[in-house]
Amino acid sequence: MLSIAIPLVAQTYKVGVFDNPPMVYMSDDGKAEGFFIELLEHVAAENGWKLEYYPCAFAYCKEMLEENQIDILPDLGHSIARDSIFNFNETSIISTWAEVYYSLARTQAINDIVDLDGLKIASLDGDYFCENGGTGLMDLGIELGLDIDVYRVESYAEAMRLVENRVVDAALVSKVFGDFNAHNFDVTKSQIMISHLSLRYGISKKSRDAELIKKAIDNEVRIQISDENSLYYDLKEEYFIGVPVEIIPKWLLQVILSLLVVVAVLIIASLLLRYQVERKTKELKETNKVLRASEHEAQLALNTIEASSDLAFWSKPGLGVIRVNKKALEVLGYDESEILTLEPGALVPKDKKEEFLDRLQLTDEQNPNLRFEGELLKKSGERLPVEISLDYFEFEGVPYICGFARDITERKTAFRQRQELMSHLAERNKELNCLYDVSKLTSDKDNSIEEILQKAVNLIPFSWFYPSISCAKISCSFGEFKSGNFEESDWKMQAPITTNDGSVGEIAVYYKEQKPSLQEGPFSFEERNLIDALGELLGSMLDAKGAEQKIIATIMNTEDRERTRISKEVHDSLGQTLSAIALNMDKVNQDISLLSQKQQERFSNLSTLIHQAVVESRDIAHNLMPSTLSDFGYSLAVENMIETLKGATDTTFNFYTNYDNSSLDKPVELGLYRITQEAVNNIIKHAKAKNVTIQLMYYPDIVILTIEDDGVGFDLKNNNELSRFGLNSMENRARSLNAEFSLGSEPGKGTVITLQIHNK
DSSP states (O other), X not given: OOOOOOOOOOEEEEEEEOSBTTTBEEOTTSOEESHHHHHHHHHHHHHTEEEEEEEOOHHHHHHHHHTTSSSEEEEEEEOHHHHTTEEEOSSOOEEEEEEEEEETTOSSOOOSGXXXXXXXXXXXXXXXXXXXXXXXXXXXXXXXXXXXXXXXESOHHHHHHHHHTTSSSEEEEEHHHHHHHGGGSSXXXXXXXXXXXXXXXXXXXXXXXXXXXXXXXXXXXXXXXXOTTSHXXXXXXXXXXXXXXXXXXXXXXXXXXXXXXXXXXXXXXXXXXXHHHHHHHHHHHHHHHHHHHHHHHHHHHHHHTTTOSSEEEEEETTTEEEEEOHHHHHHHTOOHHHHHTSOTTTTSOHHHHHHHHHHHHHOSSSXXXXXXXXXXXXXXXXXXXXXXXXXXXXXXXXXXXXXEEEEOHHHHHHHHHHHHHHHHHXXXXXXXXXHHHHHHHHXXXXXXXXXXXXXXXXXXXXXXXXXXXXXXXXXXXXXXXXXXXXXXXXXXXXXXXXXTTEEEEEEEEEESSOOOOOSBTTBOHHHHHHHHHHHHHHHHHHHHHHXXXXXXXXXXXXXXXXXXXXXXXXXXXXHHHHHHHHHHHHHHHTTXXXXXXXXXXXXXXXXXXXXXXXXXXXXXXXXXXXXXXXXXXXXXXXXXXXXXXXXXXXXXXXXXXXXXXXXXXXXXXXXXXXXXXXHHHHIIIIIOOSEEEEEEEEOSSEEEEEEEEOSOOOOTTTOOHHHHHHHHHHHHHHHHTTOEEEEEEOTTSOEEEEEEEEOO
């Protein structure tokens, strides 16, 4: 039964290749090779990726990775400093370190790092082994007070050549490179070893699929490493077992090669003379053989190809068609004399000719039967899709190829229709997935409106027919949100975002390149339906989120008004009454000497309690609604709060801000203060923290509040309902401000609360 493979659209990733054999390098024929390359190609095959290779010097490869001009850089050393620039897969692939090589012609050996003082050392530009802020050669040189002159090069091979030519004194290279390549140069290894390093796959932080690539590599590498019979260990054996060594000195090798050339010339001359004699003898034998075989050949051809209902022919390797049946002449439109004079491959379209001739050459005694699909070219120029079978055989010592071509036009048509149907279903599936994923975003109560809109705009391009050149933008009152690599163009489709109050913004999808025109520019009817549905879906989300935000804001406002009322009553009523009692007590105190000693003590205690009640009533009124907040704003209110805590707790509070108490609305300032107040109370009660940092940063487009402590922390999954009450209060406050609220904590690692408000 014929098996039909349906091609799938594969994700293509760009891979940087620098010169570091056997880890990674470009072969002489321009093909990427090496241990890391073969392992990565296995990962790509398992995940349905396509890889494009870009040769580059190591330093430039790193720049390309940082700028997202490539997605992956194999054989990149991992360090904590590089974690801030690149993503790395978690599992170490190979461990190595650096070694120093110097010229065999050098009179003084290099055995210790202090021997490098005053020398010129060739080092790969951007190499971790040279300078990494701690254990690199230059770092150690500075620490020891050595004067080392570094000469930057583009590859380890160049560094070795410079040592060999005495341009530099020594070369700093990877141990693996030195072990496998030092024998090609007039160099010797010193006893100096520098900076152990874990080699991994570097992944661009800016790559849209950075996490996907990282997880795929780690998953496959872990599987490979856990299986002793896997490709990983086969590659290690192929590339790292049996390090080449120099057995024969170069000068002796050159002498031996010269002698071999002289011997070869003499042997060839002798063989040529012998060949001339044998060729003449063979020509005579072949002439007789051809004459005898001609008659039998004609009869055999008649019995094999003329009886076939398919297009059939006989050929001799390299000579083209020598016999053809009537069916072939009828279908292709040639007469026999024309078709027998055609060159090999003349019946095949030009774009298929090279492939056909390659297959024809494969048909021999080792591969006597081949079957494949191709096309034949009629005399009229029309293409005929066919299934071709080639059979190699010998008749009376003469090689022949018998070929049959079956018309598969109907089969091709059915296959094409099936492909079109599968493609159509795949596109509809992408659209349904997009709507489903956006619906999930809108149903997640923890997502703010800004988070939903940003995540939605990142999902949209993948559902269009050409996702690699698609980008999207959402514009509304909450801001402008763009997908990665956004770029406006002339090829645009847009739809309104509609709420109960009408249109509040729009979704726009762009193609960065011109594509064939469909129902709406380069966009299809189905894509118009999809973008309209997305507009309605996001509009419904804005209605729901808006209603939820109004409810929460109403609750918070009611709570704040009640706090203000109680604060005023405590201050104006209870506070004034207690103050009046305190004044009267002070008046009575003037005649306290008239009382007995026991009555004086009771009076003194009562006076103290009255004054404490006055202070506590003022504190309660202040906590319910601080006058500093309403009079001077958030910053001074927080500073006043921290000041009152001094001496009352062992925790040190630090407050930093660039906010000038004038740019935010009062309800926003009040919400920020309440969240800060609740967080501080929780820290004092539960955190056992030594230090707390409160930071409010104001920018034109965003306000960020961060509260961080070094306390005991807690498990976010197991916190009880009582401790959750304060967190819920802060989250509700954040929702009332339409702010993004996040909480991070682990047992023993403190807690970080972050609040982000996007300015409209």
